[in-house]
Amino acid sequence: MNIGIIGAGQLGRMLALAGYPLGQRFVFVDLDADAPGAQVGRIIPGRFDDPAALARLAEAVDLVTFDVENVPQAAAEAIAAKVPFFPPPAALGAGQDRLTEKALFAELGIPTAPHAAVDSQAGLEAAARQVGLPAILKTRRLGYDGRGQLRLQAAADLDGAFAALGGVPAILEGFVPFERELSLVAVRSRNGETACWPLAENTHEHGILRQTRAPWDDPQLQALAERHLRALLDRFDYVGVLTVEFFLLEGRLLANEMAPRVHNSGHWTIEGAVTSQFENHVRALLGLPLGSTAAVGHAGMVNFIGRLPALEDVLAIEGTHYHDYGKAARPNRKLGHCTVVRASAAERDEALRRLEALA
Template sequence: MNKVLVLGAGQLARMMDLAGTPLNLDVKAFDVRSNKVVHPLANEHTYGDLQTGIDNCDVITAEFEHIAHDVLAVCEASGKLLPSSDAIKIGGDRRLEKALLESCQVANAKHKIIDSRADFDAAIADLQLPIIFKSALEGYDGKGQWRLKSMDQAAAIWADMQDFVEQANTSVPQGIIAEQMVPFEREVSIVGARSRNGEIAVYPITENHHTNGVLSVSLAVASTNALQEQALEVFTKLTEKLDYVGVLAIEFFQVGEQLLVNEIAPRVHNSGHWTQQGSDCCQFENHLRATLGLPLGNTELIRPTAMINILGEDSVPEQVLSIPGVAMHWYNKSKRAGRKMGHINVCANSEQQLAEKLQLLASILEPNAFEDLQDFADRFQARLG
């Protein structure tokens, strides 16, 4: 039995365990809050400290990128960490991420690194309004971001960013990236896996919709070959540059027929949850296969699928389960406003049928809890004609 240690004990480690059980894999998780190795489905069951976990596993991987560097160093020294600590750090620091994109000549938004007020002023002079400022570390789900739309906001934004940086409690110095805001048509992502021997398998492009900066709906339907090939080319460049092993997600802005990289995530990703019902081999299983040196599973879209995040709610109407093609995935978390509590996958035999199911779900689910679902369903329906 192969044994896997996941750095992080959240829902992604949980879903890796669920995907690994049929393969007879033993998955444990290192809880960075308690510094204990725990069972991914029942954190109250503990199995010693980090070193014990390292000694008793075949491979170490991660469910998130904001891991203390001393923890990464210990894991890297064991020779068991996949992907590498460098790859994980790049996903957690936008400065390193931008450097990687530039080194691979991958298209992304025009940007500047901000270390001082002089850098801030120079960025405003060089970039066109509107400009988005993002924290280099630990910014996710809309946090650590500021939008400069007019010059009368500049002083207040600088003061807020300066305070944010000074208050940072990070293992390396916090920083800010200034980016030209992109007038994109839609946000899409690609999730794929690269194995130890360099084999690559990517899932179809997914269209993503955000509510208040947090992913709310991902839609996996047939895409144009040109866009898919463009995303695959970027995925291949980045993973080969990093000698990457595991699942990697890349978020893009689509501008016409061009894809601009927004950010990368060196792990299984929220926009790939649809793969649990929409593909033969989900992203969680493929991540385990890749890191253990097993053949990668089929990543083709087998039916149109959408994923709906459940944010801040610990229940949904039971009527949801009466809809054919619906699967529930709860994370066993305590209720908190805005928290990712679970997700709903809904599948159909055609895009039109999927649109109808999304309309039905929007009519059943509480509109205040799923505030943009009806709008997304309406736009998807209108697109199909």
């Protein structure tokens, strides 16, 4: 099959790398002829919302998926009218607006942080009275890697905050004093089969994922998170990989956000699980049997942000798997990651300490 991917970032590139052994071929749409996916597939030049480029993609392939979350739902629906498009455009749209996303969670009985819509400075002040401080003001749309967010500690921080965030529709979320951040990656195949990987524990720095450790072994939380993911999968008759980020607070899981795609916190599955999120996404699109999502050991993943360490230094740590996305270095840009898998959590954590010293 020829599989089209909107966006040729590292996620698209890793999807293609996982799909080639299954005999699939890949074509991307991306503005950047030198994007990470360009080294592993043909690029149709264009933005992710360029109707002409998307129409060319739909003509060139048997089905379409995406590695960027901001493909407009209407553009996705236009493609879906021509060729199968997964995950479903409705799921894509649901995750694009933090307010409607939270309404969806509430409808499905998935708890979240307290929050309120903000459309003006006066609205921000009212929201702060309702939600309390400290809180985080986030743009409803287009935020990623901690961008489009302002932390508000005290009443004085409210002054001018709505304008400082660009004066765009926003949401105020109560700050969750979480003990951990966990995420669950799940997959549903075209034939209806579903599977979830073990929970992963994530550490962020300045809003950007820095480190993931998996599996996070807590059968009760695992069952709870799986229940939430399955509710979402069912809701959309979903096909492909879906991720939800959670805060863990006093034994409760609060959903932070969902991503209707493979996810950075699932990169550990390439070497740390029987089947990776990327391979199972491809299997799901094609209606193939899903592979086992079981962990094969204790995995740790470190992101390389803004700077790649020397390859020889990283590879000197036995058993390290290095992933260079082929991007130009820029501050706060995810350039690559590496993963270690060890027989015990203690050995994994020791390897992570050595990797962190290099990253």
